[in-house]
Amino acid sequence: MGHLATERPFKIMGTKLLHIGLNKCGSTFLQREIFPEIEKETKIKIIQKNEIHDATKTKFHPLEDKKDFYKSLPDSFIISFEAFFSQSCEFSLIQKTFYYITKNFSKDTTILLVIRNPYDYLNSSYVQSVASAIDLRKPEEFFYVENNNDPRKNGKYNLYNFDYKFLISLYESYFKKVIVVKYEDINELSFLKKI
Numbered sequence: 001m002g003h004l005a006t007e008r009p010f011k012i013m014g015t016k017l018l019h020i021g022l023n024k025c026g027s028t029f030l031q032r033e034i035f036p037e038i039e040k041e042t043k044i045k046i047i048q049k050n051e052i053h054d055a056t057k058t059k060f061h062p063l064e065d066k067k068d069f070y071k072s073l074p075d076s077f078i079i080s081f082e083a084f085f086s087q088s089c090e091f092s093l094i095q096k097t098f099y100y101i102t103k104n105f106s107k108d109t110t111i112l113l114v115i116r117n118p119y120d121y122l123n124s125s126y127v128q129s130v131a132s133a134i135d136l137r138k139p140e141e142f143f144y145v146e147n148n149n150d151p152r153k154n155g156k157y158n159l160y161n162f163d164y165k166f167l168i169s170l171y172e173s174y175f176k177k178v179i180v181v182k183y184e185d186i187n188e189l190s191f192l193k194k195i
Contacts, residue, residue: 019080023089024124025114044076069104092160116183
């Protein structure tokens with residue numbers, strides 16, 4: 001991580017980074033390896049999940065009971081939280097989750113989206129579900145497409161709105177700066193210079 005210290009891609013003050021963590025797209029790597037190094041070298045505060053919401057309370061979205069949450073944060077912060085994308089990791093709910101994010105963060109917050117090859121993304125989601133489930137299903141029984149707000153209906157994965165272009169355009173419609181990184185390129189760390 002020494003190269004972060006020499007490149008210094010971040011300004012010390014005013015960096016507001018919100019990583020909308022899609023599952024199976026490197027969020028754990030960023031949260032454990034990259035963001036702590038940035039915090040250590042620049043003093044930009046990482047906001048932990050427990051500082052945002054109480055995990056014991058069942059909610060649709062961690063921000064649904066908040067408004068202008070960014071006002072309670074320091075001038076420079078990093079938040080990386082998979083539940084900000086969708087509690088059930090499904091694209092069918094992204095418009096609803098986007099509403100809560102825009103209600104709580106200013107337009108000058110930088111958004112980081114990491115996307116993955118769709119086949120690999122869906123295959124990884126399916127394999128994780130099968131590995132953690134007692135009820136084994138074939139892929140054609142696991143995925144479905146339906147315009148609804150039911151997260152993980154009957155344990156299945158809803159493919160409605162599974163469209164990276166739609167996801168990106170949604171965030172670009174409100175936030176001034178949206179950085180999109182391919183999961184396959186995440187180890188290069190070149191996206192840090194854009195933040």
